[in-house]
Amino acid sequence: MSWSDLPLRKLVTGVAVAALALTAGCAESQREENDSAEGTGGDTGGTFVFAASSDPATLDPSFASDGETFRVARQMFEGLVGTKPGTAEPAPLLAKSWESSEDGLSYTFELEDGVTFHDGTDFNADAVCANFERWYNRTGLAQSENLSYYYRSLFRGFEQNEGEGLGEPLYKSCEPEDEDTVTINLNRPFAGFVAAMSLPAFSMQSPTAIEKYKGDDIGGTADDPRFSEYASAHPTGTGPFKFGSWERGQQVTLEPYEEYWGDKAKLDKVIVKTISDGTARRQALQNGEIDGYDLVAPADVAGLESEGFQIEQRKPFNILYLGMNQAHPALQDPRVRQAIAHAIDKEALVSGTLPEGTEPATQFMPDTVTGYAEDVPTYEYDPEKAKALLAEAGFPTLEIPFQYPTGVSRPYMPSPEDTFKNISAQLSEVGITVKPEGLKWSPDYLDRIQGTADHGLHLLGWTGDYNDPDNFVGVFFGKPSNEWGFNDPALFEALEDARGLPTVDEQVPAYESINKQIMTMLPGVPLASPVPSLAFAEGVKGYQPSPVQDEVWNSVTVEDEG
Missing domain, CATH: 3.40.190.10 (Periplasmic binding protein-like II)
Structure with a gap:
């Protein structure tokens, strides 16, 4: 559910969750x-x-x-x-x-x-x-x-x-x-x-x-x-x-x-x-x-608590990410995408812009979802390595568009303007200059990111509908899309095959392998699973x-x- 107000964003919803063959429900009613x-x-x-x-x-x-x-x-x-x-x-x-x-x-x-x-x-x-x-x-x-x-x-x-x-x-x-x-x-x-x-x-x-x-x-x-x-x-x-x-x-x-x-x-x-x-x-x-x-905006939590109001937190079942549109020439180079990933200090981003208790993400799903992989490729914060990769790719300096939404708060993105400012500052330290473009959430931002190839970096995310790995990675990467700008038949086929597996035991290794495949290709940077x-x-x-x-x-x- 969810980009919430954007059925347009949900490109593929999957069919694989837990196989329930001959299994009877026995829990007490919710x-x-x-x-x-x-x-x-x-x-x-x-x-x-x-x-x-x-x-x-x-x-x-x-x-x-x-x-x-x-x-x-x-x-x-x-x-x-x-x-x-x-x-x-x-x-x-x-x-x-x-x-x-x-x-x-x-x-x-x-x-x-x-x-x-x-x-x-x-x-x-x-x-x-x-x-x-x-x-x-x-x-x-x-x-x-x-x-x-x-x-x-x-x-x-x-x-x-x-x-x-x-x-x-x-x-x-x-x-x-x-x-x-x-x-x-x-x-x-x-x-x-x-x-x-x-x-x-x-x-x-x-x-x-x-x-x-x-x-x-x-x-x-x-x-x-x-x-x-x-x-x-x-x-x-x-x-x-x-x-x-x-x-x-x-x-x-x-x-x-x-x-x-x-x-x-x-x-x-x-x-x-x-x-x-x-x-x-x-x-x-x-x-x-x-x-x-x-x-509740992260900046408001402490003040409300000090005034005697109660703050309740949901367990995070979402993902916030920095998307990288490979229709942009520079972002087609995996070294540039890796450099961007190494330029981001996720710990600083989380502590500076996201709710208390939020943990940095390593992949495009929360760790409670079937198929979460413990050993995906990671890209630790390393500004010097980011600069070296950019130079190797022929971009010692780089200017790139960065779209972000305005006037909106989502469970996975409570303060998009603050998140944008934090990431932009980190990118500038490794020689990347962003061309900022703030757009109204609906329809302007969503139409631009999902409906056109005219964008570079962007902030978006997803709140899961139910516990299903395809409800995360299948939604994002199940077929070609304007958001990501790449065509990877092997990945699309792997997601389709995993979606149709009959049991959880078979699904787990399939989705673990898919998560490794995604993070090797690095279509974007998973940032965090914010605590709403x-x-x-x-x-x-x-x-x-x-x-x-x-x-x-x-x-x-x-x-x-x-």
């Missing part, structure tokens, strides 16, 4: 009460006001790919699979267990019983099939990457393909075995199927409400299903909170669902307020206007941070400090 660093709080309830960085794109998560839509959706909707608290690992949710066939073509889910949607209708095997068939049968605009990004990326096609880049669908059929048992059949193996079901885009929604409020209608006043009556005013899931109201551009209000099947919400009300500016979010917390917010920070008022209890932002607020309470 929705059960979890302890946080502050404990679980009491039964004080209250209203929880959380500041988001942008408005949701829609309240129908199947038509979304951005983090702020998913933040709200996770309170109202649930999927068959969730994640283990505080991790990116799959865990039971609406499905209490599952089992796959030996050939990997069928997955049978045992469902929780007694679950109802917010409209009072039953969640059962028929409802599961209705959701899968809804995604599979989309036509026209609804098939576009902008609307069905995750389904296109993971399921690869629809019953009737109408767009470019679509092929044989992964999905084949859905069979209700009985009311609480359902089997999903695939046309080919997909080792990441279960883990992918934890994505909010695959949440279970009420078929009755979708039909009643025309959730799939296109035409007339609702020419985009993201703005249908259903998606705007009647989103209906099974989660601990139900929809209250949506004042576009201002806030979403949620209320507890009293018939929730799991641990019921302790809060009386949730308000997710849109405050786009990071400084304004901090000031709103300090002024008592909100109870918490995400994407959240800030809360003193009275907030029971918030459980998640590396993939699977944060559900049924255990949260807000105590009156007055």
